[in-house]
Amino acid sequence: MKPTPRHPHPQATSGLVIKEGYFDENGCMFLTGRPKEMINKGGESLSPVEVDNVLLAHEKISKAVSFAVPDEVYGEDIGVAIVVADGKSLTEPELINWLKDKVTEVKVSKRIWFVDTIPKTATGKLQRLAVAKTMLETGSKVDSRATxxxxxxxxxxxxxxxxxxxxxxxxxxxxxxxxxxxxxx
Known part of the structure; x- marks a missing residue:
């Protein structure tokens, strides 16, 4: 038997919001992140996948990953690691200004690391928690293509x-x- 991508009763799930995803009006479920990867900024649960997708829409970014970083005021804030596209340059202020036009203020990261690579598992999945740990341990925020x-x-x-x-x-x-x-x- 082949699994169906839709809930058998779409009206029962229409608009239902779950903590790490949601059902659309057709009953299709969309996951927005893993529970352990969600960012709790001042009591608001933020999806790192959503932030990643916005960042990847920037023409100067080839890879991006967002993650939780400790914050004294909010408990957690959004940190992002960015791989700048070959032949391009991008500054932190330029990226922050661009983000302000794309997402609500609470989703604008002010902790940005420019990196050469973003590690993935053997199956190609982002290692979001490993990236967060590395960024926080090294404190490194620039690479040779950053300005x-x-x-x-x-x-x-x-x-x-x-x-x-x-x-x-x-x-x-x-x-x-x-x-x-x-x-x-």
Missing amino acids: SETGDVLEDLRQMWSEVLRIPAAEIKDTDKFSSLSGDS
Whole structure:
């Protein structure tokens, strides 16, 4: 027997909202996320899948994943990891302004990481919780295709490392790793 994609009595489920999805007027069920991945921002349950879909509509974004990050005021907030499309550049303020036109204020992330890749399982599923853990542990927020307010991410990073590590910026090479310069988390 082949499963039916519709509920046998669409009128019984029409408009019914469930915590991680909903039934449409035809009785079709749409899942909007896994319970453990939902973001609880100030008591409002937000779907990371919904945020992902909005981000993926941006012409300069090739991959995106959203996830919960701790927040002192709201309990949780939205964090996003973005892979910028090849040959494109995107700034955090530019993305935030774009998002404000697409979603309600509560869904606008102010914790954005620009990354080279987003890990997936062997079956191609996003590892949302693993990405969140990595972003929060590393604190890394830029990659070589991201831009900064000065326009030179490497120079900004060099200046930041110079201040933190108390070594002259001129001694920091583009290929140096923070840990090899005696940096520690």
